[in-house]
Amino acid sequence: MALGDLGIPQSTTYVLAGGQHTLDHIVSAVVVAAVALGLLLVGVATLLYDVLGDSFLPAMLVVRYVISVLRGLGRPQVANILLISQGLVYFSLLAVLFLTRGATIELAVVAYVCGHFVAAILGLWILWAKAGWRARLSLNRASLQALVFNGAQVSLILILGFLNRKVSSFLVNSQLGTSDVGLFVVAVSTAELVWIFPDAVGAILFPLISSQSDQESNETTPQMTRLTLIVTTAMALCLWLLSRSLIPVVFGAAFADAVRPLEILLPGIVLLSGHKVIWRDMMGRGRPLLSAFSRAMTLVILVSLIYFLAPRMGLAGVAVATTSSYAAGTLVVVVVFTRYTGVSWTSLIVPQISDIKLLAQSVQGFAGVARMRLTRRTAPAN
Numbered sequence: 121m122a123l124g125d126l127g128i129p130q131s132t133t134y135v136l137a138g139g140q141h142t143l144d145h146i147v148s149a150v151v152v153a154a155v156a157l158g159l160l161l162v163g164v165a166t167l168l169y170d171v172l173g174d175s176f177l178p179a180m181l182v183v184r185y186v187i188s189v190l191r192g193l194g195r196p197q198v199a200n201i202l203l204i205s206q207g208l209v210y211f212s213l214l215a216v217l218f219l220t221r222g223a224t225i226e227l228a229v230v231a232y233v234c235g236h237f238v239a240a241i242l243g244l245w246i247l248w249a250k251a252g253w254r255a256r257l258s259l260n261r262a263s264l265q266a267l268v269f270n271g272a273q274v275s276l277i278l279i280l281g282f283l284n285r286k287v288s289s290f291l292v293n294s295q296l297g298t299s300d301v302g303l304f305v306v307a308v309s310t311a312e313l314v315w316i317f318p319d320a321v322g323a324i325l326f327p328l329i330s331s332q333s334d335q336e337s338n339e340t341t342p343q344m345t346r347l348t349l350i351v352t353t354a355m356a357l358c359l360w361l362l363s364r365s366l367i368p369v370v371f372g373a374a375f376a377d378a379v380r381p382l383e384i385l386l387p388g389i390v391l392l393s394g395h396k397v398i399w400r401d402m403m404g405r406g407r408p409l410l411s412a413f414s415r416a417m418t419l420v421i422l423v424s425l426i427y428f429l430a431p432r433m434g435l436a437g438v439a440v441a442t443t444s445s446y447a448a449g450t451l452v453v454v455v456v457f458t459r460y461t462g463v464s465w466t467s468l469i470v471p472q473i474s475d476i477k478l479l480a481q482s483v484q485g486f487a488g489v490a491r492m493r494l495t496r497r498t499a500p501a502n
Contacts (some may be wrong), residue, residue, distance in 0.1 A: 341463075
């Protein structure tokens, strides 16, 4: 679905946060895009799969697009409430159906579909309440064209990113065998836990950059990139220290051989976390294609190195190829970003004392809030 949405969610956040189009035009445009694209995907999927499992695609797209509008409006809390409501409907209905009808895949699909439809209806109600009910009748072609045009650029980047993530498993299967695919998938999925932080930073940074001037963005993005590299380095170090005991406990002793590839992957994962933040900046500036070359080069390097190293080094060679391609891609995107913005590479990646102080203040703030809430819960009632 991340590829099937044609990059319109990211395009919606950019267009809306930038103030280029009115909210009622954006709302009507995303609804038309979601329904039209969803029905098209249902038609295509019906030729290949059971229509029951695909009939929720329009509702799923509506939810994704509504969330992108809310983020563009600077209302991530409302977007999170919408996602939570979707999950609550799904799990509640799933529990009722399983208790009354028994556990079957068909009932799970029904609950899943209902969760999306309820969230879609709730999301449309929220948007139309904000934009005015006239949004249903105010379809603006310029707004729709802007969403599709910017979305097409983002979609190209997403496709290249998808290929970068998935081609490794395909090549491992062809070069080493299916058993090694399982080990590599465990190593990659565990290493990518580090990306929780840069993904969260990117989700906040993208609409912020879209609404800022270039000068403001040139101050915001370097600081967020440095903070991301510091935090992900710490997370990767903790994962490296725990991996030898964590992998066998979580996945079983049979996957102990995934530890070495995981350790080799971690430096590349950290480097690519900076790439993730910079790409969000480029999307916020309306220049997502600036990172296209780095992703294409990453893919070429990855495939070439896997073919060369996998027969000689096994899974460790695949991990080396992956980390090397991530490092090369990050280097390219840093060069492109610094030349486009005039920001120095040192201010982008070299930590500063102020970064450590900011992180320390943030940790202290979170700890203070946690202590206050704990005190309230444990305080005796009057």
